[in-house]
Amino acid sequence: MKELVVVSGKGGTGKTTLVASLAGALQRKVIVDCDVDAPDLPVLLEPQTERVFPFTGGKKARIDQRACNGCGECLRACRFGAILENNGLFEVDPIRCEGCGVCDLVCPSNAVTLQDQKNGEYVLANSRFGPFVYGALDPGEENSGKLVSLVKKAARDLAQREGLGFMLVDGPPGVGCPAISSLSGASYVLIVAEPTPSGLHDAYRLFSLVARYKLPAGLVVNKACLSLGASEALESKARDFGFETLGRLRYDNQAFLALNNRKTILEFTNTGIGEDMLRLVSKVRSTLYE
Numbered sequence: 001m002k003e004l005v006v007v008s009g010k011g012g013t014g015k016t017t018l019v020a021s022l023a024g025a026l027q028r029k030v031i032v033d034c035d036v037d038a039p040d041l042p043v044l045l046e047p048q049t050e051r052v053f054p055f056t057g058g059k060k061a062r063i064d065q066r067a068c069n070g071c072g073e074c075l076r077a078c079r080f081g082a083i084l085e086n087n088g089l090f091e092v093d094p095i096r097c098e099g100c101g102v103c104d105l106v107c108p109s110n111a112v113t114l115q116d117q118k119n120g121e122y123v124l125a126n127s128r129f130g131p132f133v134y135g136a137l138d139p140g141e142e143n144s145g146k147l148v149s150l151v152k153k154a155a156r157d158l159a160q161r162e163g164l165g166f167m168l169v170d171g172p173p174g175v176g177c178p179a180i181s182s183l184s185g186a187s188y189v190l191i192v193a194e195p196t197p198s199g200l201h202d203a204y205r206l207f208s209l210v211a212r213y214k215l216p217a218g219l220v221v222n223k224a225c226l227s228l229g230a231s232e233a234l235e236s237k238a239r240d241f242g243f244e245t246l247g248r249l250r251y252d253n254q255a256f257l258a259l260n261n262r263k264t265i266l267e268f269t270n271t272g273i274g275e276d277m278l279r280l281v282s283k284v285r286s287t288l289y290e
């Protein structure tokens with residue numbers, strides 16, 4: 001099973017735009033959106049949902065009022081201020097509760113239980129470019145790394161059932177737990193970066209992360225014409241890490257028009273950025289299958 005994981009140092013670098021074009025151009029794959037905090041690929045691919053699975057990534061405490069003796073031990077022990085007392089009644093504030101379980105440990109009456117909490121969901125779907133798996137955390141919820149790993153497992157199982165040997169993964173932005181989780185099992189990492197001061201800074205951090213896991217990787221510079229000097233700096237730093245540059249995409253209003261029409265760049269235009277994208281897809285294909 002080959003896994004191409006597309007990542008960026010921050011959101012809004014054009015990562016999903018690139019993944020959507022690759023999804024239309026590459027054959028016999030499962031498409032995966034691991035950006036579970038803000039999954040945008042479904043907006044472009046307009047998938048038909050096949051199955052939805054709840055994600056229970058954490059726990060919340062609950063107090064059984066019939067068993068509670070009102071001693072207040074849980075209130076004194078909770079470091080998150082999640083136990084509320086109202087006229088001698090002790091309750092858990094689910095927004096503040098972190099599910100650490102200390103209240104359960106200190107309760108002398110076994111009045112506390114820790115219950116699974118639904119934090120989001122993951123979805124198996126069909127899209128115009130083939131099978132598609134994505135996850136979505138509920139607003140304000142945590143454990144995105146765990147959901148990313150579930151989404152990838154569901155995608156691998158689906159690929160196996162369908163006899164497909166390739167996963168195209170839209171990874172979460174940044175260098176945190178969800179990004180690390182999305183890199184697990186990657187055969188190749190495509191790093192998308194913009195030639196701006198913050199883009200350079202974020203890309204360097206991502207290069208270090210990918211190098212630490214000894215993964216083969218390549219760079220794509222998006223909106224390269226904004227600063228040719230910064231584009232060259234990105235490419236030079238990538239070379240220092242042993243990563244080649246697979247291509248540059250120009251800044252082009254057609255990219256925004258394509259998104260507004262819910263089309264990939266390759267569906268929308270074969271000039272300007274469309275030409276850049278065609279060259280890039282061809283380079284990605286040859287890199288993956290060389």
Ligand code: SF4
Pocket residue numbers: 060061077078079080081082083092096097098099100101102103104
């Ligand atoms: S589980 Fe932890 S955070 Fe939640 S109420 Fe109990 S002690 Fe507080």
Ligand code: SF4
Pocket residue numbers: 063067068069070071072073074075090106107108109110111112
């Ligand atoms: S520690 Fe247990 S018995 Fe005491 S107030 Fe909390 S829930 Fe009730």
